[in-house]
Amino acid sequence: MYSAEPGAEGQWFYVSPQVEQLTGYTPEEWTENPHLWYSRVHPDDKEAFIAGEAEALAEGRSFQMEYRFFRKDGKTIWIQDGSLNVTQESTDEKKIVQGFLLDVTARRDTEEKLRTNETLLASIIDTIPFDFWVCDENDRYILQNPVSKALAGDLINKTVEDLGIPPDLIKNYREKHQRVLAGETLRTEESYQMNGDTFHVLFIGTPIRMDQKNRGFIGMTIDITEQKRTAEALKDAELLYRTLVEQSSVALYRDYAVEGGPSIFITHQIENMLGYTPEEFSSSPEFWQSLLHPDDHAMVMEVIDRIIETGEKITCEYRMKSSDGRWVWLRDEARAIKDSDGKPLYVQGVYVDITNEKLMGAQRESLIVELEAKNAELERFTYTVSHDLKSPLITMGGFLGFLEKDAMSGNFENLKTDIYRINEANQKMETLLNELLELSRIGRLINEPETVPFGQIVQDALSRVESRLKENQVEVRVGSDLPLVRGDRTRLVEVVQNLVDNAAKFIRAGGTQPWIEIGARAEDNFHIFYVRDNGIGVEPRFQDKIFDLFSKLNPRTDGTGIGLSIVKRIIEVHNGKIWVESEFGKGTTFWFTFPKV
Numbered sequence: 001m002y003s004a005e006p007g008a009e010g011q012w013f014y015v016s017p018q019v020e021q022l023t024g025y026t027p028e029e030w031t032e033n034p035h036l037w038y039s040r041v042h043p044d045d046k047e048a049f050i051a052g053e054a055e056a057l058a059e060g061r062s063f064q065m066e067y068r069f070f071r072k073d074g075k076t077i078w079i080q081d082g083s084l085n086v087t088q089e090s091t092d093e094k095k096i097v098q099g100f101l102l103d104v105t106a107r108r109d110t111e112e113k114l115r116t117n118e119t120l121l122a123s124i125i126d127t128i129p130f131d132f133w134v135c136d137e138n139d140r141y142i143l144q145n146p147v148s149k150a151l152a153g154d155l156i157n158k159t160v161e162d163l164g165i166p167p168d169l170i171k172n173y174r175e176k177h178q179r180v181l182a183g184e185t186l187r188t189e190e191s192y193q194m195n196g197d198t199f200h201v202l203f204i205g206t207p208i209r210m211d212q213k214n215r216g217f218i219g220m221t222i223d224i225t226e227q228k229r230t231a232e233a234l235k236d237a238e239l240l241y242r243t244l245v246e247q248s249s250v251a252l253y254r255d256y257a258v259e260g261g262p263s264i265f266i267t268h269q270i271e272n273m274l275g276y277t278p279e280e281f282s283s284s285p286e287f288w289q290s291l292l293h294p295d296d297h298a299m300v301m302e303v304i305d306r307i308i309e310t311g312e313k314i315t316c317e318y319r320m321k322s323s324d325g326r327w328v329w330l331r332d333e334a335r336a337i338k339d340s341d342g343k344p345l346y347v348q349g350v351y352v353d354i355t356n357e358k359l360m361g362a363q364r365e366s367l368i369v370e371l372e373a374k375n376a377e378l379e380r381f382t383y384t385v386s387h388d389l390k391s392p393l394i395t396m397g398g399f400l401g402f403l404e405k406d407a408m409s410g411n412f413e414n415l416k417t418d419i420y421r422i423n424e425a426n427q428k429m430e431t432l433l434n435e436l437l438e439l440s441r442i443g444r445l446i447n448e449p450e451t452v453p454f455g456q457i458v459q460d461a462l463s464r465v466e467s468r469l470k471e472n473q474v475e476v477r478v479g480s481d482l483p484l485v486r487g488d489r490t491r492l493v494e495v496v497q498n499l500v501d502n503a504a505k506f507i508r509a510g511g512t513q514p515w516i517e518i519g520a521r522a523e524d525n526f527h528i529f530y531v532r533d534n535g536i537g538v539e540p541r542f543q544d545k546i547f548d549l550f551s552k553l554n555p556r557t558d559g560t561g562i563g564l565s566i567v568k569r570i571i572e573v574h575n576g577k578i579w580v581e582s583e584f585g586k587g588t589t590f591w592f593t594f595p596k597v
Contacts, residue, residue, distance in 0.1 A: 024072025042068035180205035257344035275323030461496035479519035
């Protein structure tokens with residue numbers, strides 16, 4: 001805890017003893033040297049802190065920021081610095097800031113690791129070389145990799161019935177999906193007829209367990225038609241044996257039954273696994289032993305000795321370095337081959353590359369954690385987005401006042417209008433609630449696209465925020481040449497509603513007539529729309545964060561800070577993009593694009 005004058009040169013009046021544990025400096029060192037704090041703050045964070053503190057002080061509000069700080073021992077830590085209150089002495093007009101310093105280094109490190117893991121997970125899913133997808137607990141596709149999209153098109157939010165495959169195959173897939181959703185892990189081969197040809201696929205399904213419940217499943221479909229046709233074409237044992245050896249993905253080997261090798265024979269698959277030819281791998285015991293990971297070397301030697309001594313079949317997993325420097329995980333299944341007297345002659349076994357299996361196993365837990373985080377985000381999103389219901393509620397509240405006044409005055413004509421407006425707002429709120437419920441279930445746009453004049457979209461949006469526009473006496477200018485757009489009409493209205501409501505909320509004080517302008521212009525393959533105002537504007541340092549989920553630049557305003565996140569998501573789902581241009585104190589323009597109809 002501390003009490004000090006604000007600014008880089010401010011005097012420190014009091015610092016609690018805990019500061020020594022936090023920074024390595026004693027309270028006396030802080031209070032005796034007014035330049036100590038500023039000299040130890042990371043250069044990239046100094047000016048932002050001073051500017052933010054000055055702004056908070058001028059506005060008479062509390063201030064909080066996280067920045068990097070160099071401890072006395074030279075270690076860099078992250079500090080959360082928050083002023084709990086800002087007071088002003090009546091005697092000499094000195095400004096005093098009282099606050100706290102908190103070490104948040106561990107949290108910042110954790111956040112960075114989470115971002116790294118998220119990127120790695122997305123990369124792994126995108127590079128899986130076969131059809132891979134994820135379904136939710138309602139058997140609706142929520143994730144697919146590029147291979148899946150290339151084979152079946154966009155499956156997101158679809159079910160098995162939407163795949164466009166034969167009815168008997170739909171029934172078969174639905175049954176398997178339900179079995180996996182019930183908790184069963186499946187690995188089955190299927191055959192089906194299409195266009196006169198027979199196709200074979202390997203289906204693998206694994207349930208996703210969260211909170212002791214099945215929340216969906218991971219599915220894979222591997223086309224094994226060619227493998228099946230090849231196997232069926234084999235007519236004799238010699239051809240079968242050669243095919244198993246040459247076409248198999250595993251590497252077969254035979255070593256002398258002595259400690260550590262050497263190898264007598266190994267199939268060419270070892271080159272696919274490690275990048276070394278069979279001749280290189282079998283050149284000497286020292287060569288292949290040099291490829292073992294240092295942490296696995298002793299274990300592998302012990303296993304070989306045990307196989308030779310007992311003759312039992314042993315399976316172990318370890319790492320070997322490939323020719324390009326990668327560590328490749330191998331599953332080694334081996335046993336001793338003995339003569340008629342029981343003397344070991346060879347150690348014979350098979351290498352299986354399980355690198356991807358190891359990676360997928362390690363990432364499976366990360367995927368579950370990621371899905372849990374996304375589910376929590378969706379719940380927060382659903383809760384916060386309900387602020388959009390305020391507009392019809394405000395409209396109903398305003399017209400209820402008119403209703404009472406008109407009823408008492410006997411103005412039945414206006415009374416009908418008031419009732420109509422209240423009923424209209426009520427219906428809009430009911431529609432939004434129903435759509436919000438659907439959005440919370442699937443997290444995607446749900447209405448069938450339609451072609452509609454953008455001018456109608458604008459008018460529907462303005463009616464939703466009519467009360468705020470009247471309250472702030474905002475003049476709205478709408479262009480007369482607005483084009484047609486195609487998409488989810490309700491969501492497009494939400495876009496304009498959020499942008500107009502946002503502009504009407506942040507008007508300038510001082511008697512300036514507030515106005516909002518809505519227009520568009522055409523480009524090659526898309527239209528560019530804009531919503532412009534002459535309000536307070538957005539500072540440049542906040543413009544990159546304005547679309548972040550739950551981001552509020554001014555905590556004193558109403559709303560939850562999710563409106564612009566909703567706008568961005570809706571526009572991107574419609575294959576558009578949005579950005580902001582603003583000069584602080586002179587207004588803001590939101591630009592967004594939609595493909596031409």
